[in-house]
Amino acid sequence: MITVVLVDDEPLVRSGLRAILESASDITVVGEADDGAAAHALVRSLRPDVVLMDVRMPRVDGIAATRLIVELDRPPAVVVVTTFENDDYVYDALRAGARGFLLKRASAQDFVNAVRTVHEGDSLLFPGAIRSLVTAVGAPGGGGLDGARLTNREAEVLRLLAGGLSNAEIADEIHLGVETVRTHVGNILAKLGVRDRVQAVIAAYESGFVSSR
Amino acid sequence: MITVVLVDDEPLVRSGLRAILESASDITVVGEADDGAAAHALVRSLRPDVVLMDVRMPRVDGIAATRLIVELDRPPAVVVVTTFENDDYVYDALRAGARGFLLKRASAQDFVNAVRTVHEGDSLLFPGAIRSLVTAVGAPGGGGLDGARLTNREAEVLRLLAGGLSNAEIADEIHLGVETVRTHVGNILAKLGVRDRVQAVIAAYESGFVSSR
DNA sequence: GACCGCCTCCCCCGCGCGGGTGATCTGCCG
DNA sequence: CGGCAGATCACCCGCGCGGGGGAGGCGGTC
Numbered sequence: 001m002i003t004v005v006l007v008d009d010e011p012l013v014r015s016g017l018r019a020i021l022e023s024a025s026d027i028t029v030v031g032e033a034d035d036g037a038a039a040h041a042l043v044r045s046l047r048p049d050v051v052l053m054d055v056r057m058p059r060v061d062g063i064a065a066t067r068l069i070v071e072l073d074r075p076p077a078v079v080v081v082t083t084f085e086n087d088d089y090v091y092d093a094l095r096a097g098a099r100g101f102l103l104k105r106a107s108a109q110d111f112v113n114a115v116r117t118v119h120e121g122d123s124l125l126f127p128g129a130i131r132s133l134v135t136a137v138g139a140p141g142g143g144g145l146d147g148a149r150l151t152n153r154e155a156e157v158l159r160l161l162a163g164g165l166s167n168a169e170i171a172d173e174i175h176l177g178v179e180t181v182r183t184h185v186g187n188i189l190a191k192l193g194v195r196d197r198v199q200a201v202i203a204a205y206e207s208g209f210v211s212s213r
Numbered sequence: 214m215i216t217v218v219l220v221d222d223e224p225l226v227r228s229g230l231r232a233i234l235e236s237a238s239d240i241t242v243v244g245e246a247d248d249g250a251a252a253h254a255l256v257r258s259l260r261p262d263v264v265l266m267d268v269r270m271p272r273v274d275g276i277a278a279t280r281l282i283v284e285l286d287r288p289p290a291v292v293v294v295t296t297f298e299n300d301d302y303v304y305d306a307l308r309a310g311a312r313g314f315l316l317k318r319a320s321a322q323d324f325v326n327a328v329r330t331v332h333e334g335d336s337l338l339f340p341g342a343i344r345s346l347v348t349a350v351g352a353p354g355g356g357g358l359d360g361a362r363l364t365n366r367e368a369e370v371l372r373l374l375a376g377g378l379s380n381a382e383i384a385d386e387i388h389l390g391v392e393t394v395r396t397h398v399g400n401i402l403a404k405l406g407v408r409d410r411v412q413a414v415i416a417a418y419e420s421g422f423v424s425s426r
Numbered sequence: 427g428a429c430c431g432c433c434t435c436c437c438c439c440g441c442g443c444g445g446g447t448g449a450t451c452t453g454c455c456g
Numbered sequence: 457c458g459g460c461a462g463a464t465c466a467c468c469c470g471c472g473c474g475g476g477g478g479a480g481g482c483g484g485t486c
Contacts, residue, residue, distance in 0.1 A: 151462060151463085152462090153462075153463065153464095154462095161411075163415070164407070164408075164411055164412040164415050166408075166409075166442070166443090167442075167443075176464075176465090177464070177465055177466085178465090179466055179467090180465055180466095182443080182465095183463085183464075183465080183466095184464095185443085186446095189444075189445095194377070195377075195444090196377075196379075196443075197411055197443080198374075198377055198410055198414055199377040201411055201415060202375065202376070202377050202414060202418075205415075205418045364431085364433085366433065367432095379473090381472085389433090389434075390434070390435055392435050392437090393433075393434050393435060395435095395473080395474080396434080396435080397434095398473085398474080399473095402474075403475095408474090409442090409473075409474075427486105428486085429484100429485080429486080430484085430486100431483090431484085431485105432481100432482085432483085432484100433480105433481085433482085433483105434480080434481080434482100435480085436479080436480105437476100437477085437478085438475100438477085439474105439475085439476085440473105440474095440475090441473085441474090442471105442472090442473080442474095443473085444469100444470095444471090444472095446467105446468085446469090447466100447467090447468095448466080448467090449465080451462100451463085452462080453460100453461090453462085453463105454460085455458105455461105456457100456458095
């Protein structure tokens with residue numbers, strides 16, 4: 001059984017999340033808090049497996065609360081919940097130690113899956129990378145991106161990379177030197193905060209930057 | 214404009230595909246055939262970009278027709294369409310040179326995407342790998358697979374691999390020697406017919422063996 | 427008993443990959 | 457004009473990865 005604590009300043013949101021999560025037989029919501037300070041206290045006493053945390057809250061916000069919580073010993077997995085895709089607070093929260101993030105408009109199944117995922121492993125894979133990429137979804141061949149950290153060229157390279165091409169093949173494909181491709185790939189990995197091209201591909205799929213089917 | 218030839222022995226199916234594809238402004242169905250021999254002749258005269266081919270047909274079947282078509286110079290991309298997931302004919306067709314395969318129950322958008330994909334690049338990525346994996350979807354942690362080529366252990370390794378883990382990390386995770394993991398990974402790559410772990414991850418996503426969100 | 431598939435581990439070899447660093451050229455912006 | 461970001465290419469280094477073998481144990485089937 002996975003125990004969950006909900007943190008959001010709106011009772012309506014908490015109720016909704018509770019209803020969604022409790023419909024899964026392996027998940028129990030053991031507590032709710034309406035601000036970061038209360039969340040910290042609640043987590044210390046209840047020791048849940050997972051915390052669903054709104055980033056934007058009065059007084060102690062989700063970032064500070066996340067920071068406090070992950071400093072506990074054997075801390076729960078914190079999943080940040082947000083309304084907006086382009087929310088810099090989410091970025092900060094991920095840096096503060098959150099295991100992943102979800103949009104409030106995600107489906108019920110998404111929430112259930114997210115809780116299970118962070119509980120099992122160490123994932124909601126590469127939240128930082130996915131966060132960087134969600135805002136970059138757009139032009140297929142290299143059109144105008146915006147909030148993304150990736151440049152047009154980098155996005156193009158990532159797309160080919162996610163097609164399973166080697167650096168040399170990418171170079172051939174877009175008529176560049178292999179060295180240049182290596183540079184772009186290196187920059188992509190750095191910007192996404194992932195270790196290698198495998199993780200970059202995963203981030204590309206998980207974020208919807210490329211999509212299956 | 215992408216030109217397409219449809220090959221299926223049932224007029225109903227051809228009509229359906231035609232309606233779906235012509236709803237896309239960049240796709241035109243330039244011809245239809247109801248068996249493999251007619252398909253071959255039609256493709257030679259019309260030189261379409263893409264052929265959607267049923268595998269199961271009377272007289273000259275889809276496999277033989279695919280073989281004939283891909284032997285033309287500058288042949289069109291052949292996409293095999295089938296009713297059943299566990300259809301060995303599909304396997305043969307892929308070996309015969311088909312660029313990908315689709316289930317008849319796929320969505321309208323899937324068909325449109327498939328046509329565009331094979332027309333642009335060289336993909337419907339790793340059709341052989343995906344074919345191997347679609348039948349393997351099932352137990353998350355290593356339950357009973359069946360028609361899959363992968364053993365339980367290999368499926369488990371692939372799942373971790375698709376989580377972005379290195380060989381050493383996989384070895385740690387399931388308490389094996391790195392050498393053993395290397396062997397499993399090697400076998401996985403061979404069975405899927407892909408070159409490296411990056412392509413294996415892509416196949417895992419494209420096949421639904423692992424799924425985003 | 428012989429056989430085979432699966433799992434486990436081992437060695438060697440070549441190469442692609444990723445990190446670090448630096449260079450040049452372009453175009454944009456203040 | 458100077459500054460800066462993006463794009464291009466370069467070299468070095470270490471290592472993880474993948475291919476090619478081989479080998480032993482274990483549990484099934486014939």
